Structure formats: structure tokens, C-alpha cells
Amino acid sequence: MNHLKRTEAVILDWAGTTVDFGSFAPTQIFVEAFKTAFNFDISIAEARVPMGLGKWQHIEALGKLPTVSQRWQEQFGREMDSDDINSIYQTFMPLQIAKVVEFAEPIQGVQEVIGWLRNNDIKIGSCSGYPRAVMESLIPAASVQGYHPDYTVATDDLPVGGRPGPWMALQNVIGLGVHHVAHCIKVDDSVPGITEGLNAGMWTIGLSVSGNEFGVTYSNYLTMSDDEVSERRKPAEDKLRAAGAHYVIDTLAQLPKVVEEINRRLKLGERP
Template structure:
């Protein structure tokens, strides 16, 4: 019988770093360093890509490219991309360890999945060097995966499917129908769809929501509901098979997917 045997988690905004704040501030400050202001919304829009591709995506935004042209009297080039990426890395590494706290409910839910013999893989927009900081720091706080993959050494990162395929190889998962990709960005969803696996988005704690846990709790109920619906709609529009409010819904959702596959 076909069933879910592997869940592949994203990291920031999905498993750790509620609201995905570590990279956002570093992107904003890296552009501030050359006198170009970018908003948090702009910084979040390409989230989930490899970080060098994220910088390129920021430069490609019409408002930002025009601001650069106005300030420097020329179009940006790859040297500018690599310059902002280098500054981004400097800023990120200075604070990255501080943003490795597990999101509420993640550790307990992963324990439930493991008790069902489900393997836990992971993909990320971070590089290997960044994950060399994140993985042990998260483990100290109780969050561990069975496998973590970066795009280093692969043909490309998200939205391409290669990191998912590498997880499947590393964890000996033979069928894409047995894999569920779980993440908080549109890039996560595209990655899962391109790999042909079950693809689930999460709303609370996500980059798409872009709020701290305290900000979420402080929102009036109607406003919170509206914002959550906006995120849910964006994820479904991107092609997500399912969207959940939080990870606590995942075990029951997996039961539903297993039943669905058994009846097909």
C-alpha cells in the first residue's frame, strides 16, 4: 500500500525561526550599505531561493533596479550581485545562531511522525556553511532531522527538485508518492511540485505571514483571520496540495493522504 514514508521539512519559517527573520534583516541591511532601501515585503518575496539567487531576484525587481540606476548612473551587474551577497553573508553569520529556536509544536510533531517510522529530511535556501551553524544550534534546542541537504554540489536550488531527490537517495525512499514536502514559502511549494511529491504549505510562523509570534497573538481575531486567508490563498494559487495553519495538523493530514492513496 502506498503511504507517506518521508516528510521533507524546510528550515527557517517552517521548523525554526518563527516568521523567518534571520535572512530578512540581512538582506535589508546589505542593500542599505550601498544606500538602496528595500522593504521587508520585497526582501521576503523571493524567500526560499538560494541566497545568491535571492539577491539576483531583488536586483531584478523594477523598483530596486531603477533605484540602483538612479543612484549609480548605470545598470547593476554580477559584481554588484556578488557584492551584496558577500555583505548579506557577513550580516547573516553575525546573528544566524540566534535564529535557530524551534517553532512551537515542531519537536512534538516530529516525534509523532518518527513514532510512525516516517523519515525526516530537509531542504533549505541556506548554504552548507550556513547550515553548519544552524544544524548543531537547532539540535542543542531539541530539533533534529534525519538528513539535511543544501544546493551545494547540485545543479540548482529551489524551485528545482534536486534537493528533494537527494533526500530520497540519502534516505532510501524509492517512490515520490511516499514523500511529503512541507514548507512556508512559495519556493518550497514550487520545489515540491517540481519533484512530483505531496506538497503542503504552512501559514503560522511562515515567511509569507511575516510576523513574530507576539505580533500574531496581538492581532485582532478578524485581522488575523484575514491575513491567514491571504497566505493560504497565495499558497493554493502556487499549487499546494494542502495548506495547514500549523504543524500540529500534519499527522492527521498524513492519515488523510494515506487513505486517499489507498482508495485510488
């Protein structure tokens, strides 16, 4: 049967992968949420460190960063606890729901790649560190601008949780009716997203330029010299490779050639 010989589905992350070049929507809101809830300052760089986790878990991880933890204890005389995380999360949610629609434009090349995938009968799944309430704003906003995957799982859709566990990726397998997990490709710009794909038994592709690790806007990226791009790409690529990514490319625009390479390997009987 044909599905035994080729890629059946590609499961895509959202921010930094298909929309929101540089993954700015969540990072800016984390900074705002900490400031609004507790008049506490975190940097954009700190906000980026746990990217890819569910947003409650992201806030929890931020509180455990040595720099943040030290400042928190200096300001409040204690460690951050679950009540603090809940307060920041409750502040974060309405801010993120309002903001995410401003970052719904597909990244350059995404629409062409989606068309290529559909022409090759490859199903298009997706999952995100965003909770469902945020996705309910993002999905229609992205759809209006031309991007709509076949299936989407949000980080709070499943009782077992989100990344780095395999569950959102595997729910896509079920929702899309995929026959073989080993014929799926997980594409993500974050380490937890790569780990998610590996834990699910999928091929994984990291994105080193469009996402959180590279961390610049598309307009800024266009003004960078080749040397500047290379200098910024290398640590992002190294981090994704160290996480176990089978391939690392700059942006989703380069996906078709990797799918063809994975198809060649599948025909030889190789598995992730």
C-alpha cells in the first residue's frame, strides 16, 4: 500500500514555525504578565528559555530560572509558588488571547509548502504550547490569511498534558487517521517540540531561523548580513541538533526537500 512507502503526515508547531516569525507573541506577553500581576521584571531573553512548554508550565519554569528565582526571592522574600503561577497565568491568558491575532500572518513560504504537502497527499496536523482558548483566536485569524491545517491540538486539550510528552503529536495521528507513526514528521522551533516528536516515534525537523532560538522579527532578519545570520543561526542549530532533531533547516520553506529525503529513507526500510 502507498502509505507504507512515504510520509503520511507532517505535524507543525505554530508560533515560530508557521506563523509569528521569531515567536514574539508569547514572549512579549510573558514579560507583560509578570509586570502586571506582580510588578516583577523579566527580560525577553529569559522569557524565551522555556519556550515550547505549555504556558502554565512555562511560567513555572521561568520561576525556576536561577536569575529569575534570585530576583523573585530578593523582591518577595520567598520562592515562587503555585498560587503565584496561577495569578500570572490568569493575567497572561486575556493578554495573549488579545495579542495573538496580531501575529497570525503565515511566515513567508508557508503557504507554498502547505500547497506542496496537499498536492503530495500529505496530511497536515498541528499542535501548540498555546492553550485552547488562545488557539480559538489564532486559528480563525490565521485561516483568514491563508493557513489552516487539517487538525490542531492545544496544550490543554489532553488530560495527560503537553510537551515534552508525545501526547499532542500522537493525538494528531489519531485525528488524522495516520497508519504509521514512523511515517510522520514533527516540525518545531523549540527543544520541547523536538523532544515531543522523538518521544512519539516520529522524524523530527528543527527550524533554526524562523523561531524562538533565533529570535528576531522577519523585517530585522531581512536586514542582517550573511555573517550575522550565520552567527545567530549556529547556536540555534546546535541546540536543536543536541535535542535530537534528525534534520535542522532555516524555515518551513525548505521542508519539501527534507520530506523527499525522508521518503527515500522510508523506502529503504529506515525508521526514525
